[in-house]
Amino acid sequence: MRNLVEMIPGGVPVVVGLMLASLLLSSMVPIRPQMWLYPLVRQAVVMKIDYQTKNMLAQETPHFIIRYTPSDADMVAMVAEAAEAAYEPVTSALHYAPGKKTLILMHPDRQAMKQAYGWSGDASAMGFYWGGVIQILSPKAWMKNPSLNEFIATGPLAHEYTHLVLDHMARGNYSRWFTEGLAQYVEYQVNGYEWVTADNRLTGKLYTMDELDGDFDNLDNQALAYRQSLAAVRYIAEVHGEAKLTQVLTYLTKGERVNKAIEKSLGMDYGSYETMVNLWAQGNMKQYSKIAK
Numbered sequence: 001m002r003n004l005v006e007m008i009p010g011g012v013p014v015v016v017g018l019m020l021a022s023l024l025l026s027s028m029v030p031i032r033p034q035m036w037l038y039p040l041v042r043q044a045v046v047m048k049i050d051y052q053t054k055n056m057l058a059q060e061t062p063h064f065i066i067r068y069t070p071s072d073a074d075m076v077a078m079v080a081e082a083a084e085a086a087y088e089p090v091t092s093a094l095h096y097a098p099g100k101k102t103l104i105l106m107h108p109d110r111q112a113m114k115q116a117y118g119w120s121g122d123a124s125a126m127g128f129y130w131g132g133v134i135q136i137l138s139p140k141a142w143m144k145n146p147s148l149n150e151f152i153a154t155g156p157l158a159h160e161y162t163h164l165v166l167d168h169m170a171r172g173n174y175s176r177w178f179t180e181g182l183a184q185y186v187e188y189q190v191n192g193y194e195w196v197t198a199d200n201r202l203t204g205k206l207y208t209m210d211e212l213d214g215d216f217d218n219l220d221n222q223a224l225a226y227r228q229s230l231a232a233v234r235y236i237a238e239v240h241g242e243a244k245l246t247q248v249l250t251y252l253t254k255g256e257r258v259n260k261a262i263e264k265s266l267g268m269d270y271g272s273y274e275t276m277v278n279l280w281a282q283g284n285m286k287q288y289s290k291i292a293k
């Protein structure tokens with residue numbers, strides 16, 4: 001995954017200018033300096049991708065602009081409807097709505113998506129969020145008989161749009177596990193979807209919060225890292241209440257790190273939080289079984 005700053009049109013001089021501007025701003029307000037720079041960088045990346053894809057076919061909806069290739073002309077109406085279906089549940093779960101329309105790029109096949117903007121993520125993924133833009137794989141590339149209901153329920157839009165809305169509200173101030181946990185939590189609430197496999201049982205050996213906080217993307221068992229991330233977010237909302245999850249989000253917007261935001265919101269130290277999440281998850285989250293789907 002390329003660094004956001006590497007993608008800026010204009011390269012280094014623009015970044016330096018943005019950094020100076022952000023330092024000036026940050027001396028006036030009590031917030032972490034990179035949180036001022038971040039939205040400017042993201043906006044520049046969106047402008048660059050917008051420019052590079054301006055010749056693609058496009059369909060606008062109240063909150064999204066979907067760009068696609070001629071081979072997906074028969075898919076765009078369904079994607080548009082699914083995107084709008086994700087809008088309300090995601091923005092009301094996070095209590096935040098981005099000001100501008102969100103750009104969604106639809107790629108006809110996995111190869112095209114892999115080539116998009118240096119993406120190096122999971123080859124089996126149906127979409128990804130990066131730099132202010134959602135990119136998805138055409139439903140035709142992974143669904144036998146694409147239907148709206150199935151695409152809404154099992155497609156990537158609610159998940160990726162949650163990443164985007166969090167990114168806007170917290171201005172980059174969150175960890176990888178937290179955004180994956182939140183995106184899965186919203187997906188679980190809205191569509192009842194959970195990623196449960198034989199490899200991500202919560203009853204065996206687990207990653208520590210330290211490991212999840214560290215190099216999340218390089219942990220060997222990604223299915224388990226994702227499952228634990230969902231557990232850590234669900235524990236906050238289901239045991240301490242939705243209002244506490246909202247409080248964590250509010251602390252992130254104010255520049256608190258994820259661990260401090262959780263400690264302050266729940267009134268417990270991060271070590272106790274880790275212990276409680278794991279105990280709760282073992283007893284309360286669905287576990288893989290051969291007969292379970």
Ligand SMILES: [Zn+2]
Pocket residue numbers: 159163179180183
């Ligand atoms: Zn994700």
